[in-house]
Amino acid sequence: MECYICTQCGTQYAETEAPLETCRICTDERQFVNPQGQQWTTHLQLKRAHRNTVHAQGAGVIGIGVDPQVGIGQRALLIRGVERNVLWDCVPLLDDGFADLIHALGGLRAIAVSHPHFHTCMVDWAYTFDCPVYIHADNQPWVMRPDASI
Numbered sequence: 847m848e849c850y851i852c853t854q855c856g857t858q859y860a861e862t863e864a865p866l867e868t869c870r871i872c873t874d875e876r877q878f879v880n881p882q883g884q885q886w887t888t889h890l891q892l893k894r895a896h897r898n899t900v901h902a903q904g905a906g907v908i909g910i911g912v913d914p915q916v917g918i919g920q921r922a923l924l925i926r927g928v929e930r931n932v933l934w935d936c937v938p939l940l941d942d943g944f945a946d947l948i949h950a951l952g953g954l955r956a957i958a959v960s961h962p963h964f965h966t967c968m969v970d971w972a973y974t975f976d977c978p979v980y981i982h983a984d985n986q987p988w989v990m991r992p993d994a995s996i
């Protein structure tokens with residue numbers, strides 16, 4: 847069983863024996879399917895060839911990306927708090943070194959995701975930091991990996 851990630855949009859799906867034929871996000875009229883055909887990866891595969899990147903955003907805000915790009919090139923924002931932090935939006939990768947860095951900064955109190963393009967691997971991030979994920983109720987149909995943390 848594996849939680850497959852669509853390489854085109856970066857969305858992680860609930861555990862399955864094999865990847866799905868198509869990605870529900872990419873087959874929606876607002877997105878597009880990979881011109882080379884549907885392709886999948888896993889969080890473990892991404893960790894082997896990608897890393898998180900940090901981008902200065904201003905006082906108290908750290909931009910987070912993934913290099914090389916995965917999905918649509920999502921970025922997340924780590925909003926620094928007094929004791930713990932909030933992650934605004936999410937990216938398809940959380941590498942081990944970057945998780946250690948966020949733990950050293952106080953961890954996460956919560957993850958808030960603006961819309962389905964940023965659902966990515968939000969459940970993996972929630973498990974790593976033992977925190978809840980908040981999404982708009984209207985976006986519930988676009989949660990491809992349902993979880994009690996959401």
Ligand SMILES: [Zn+2]
Pocket residue numbers: 852853854855856857869870871872
């Ligand atoms: Zn997709």
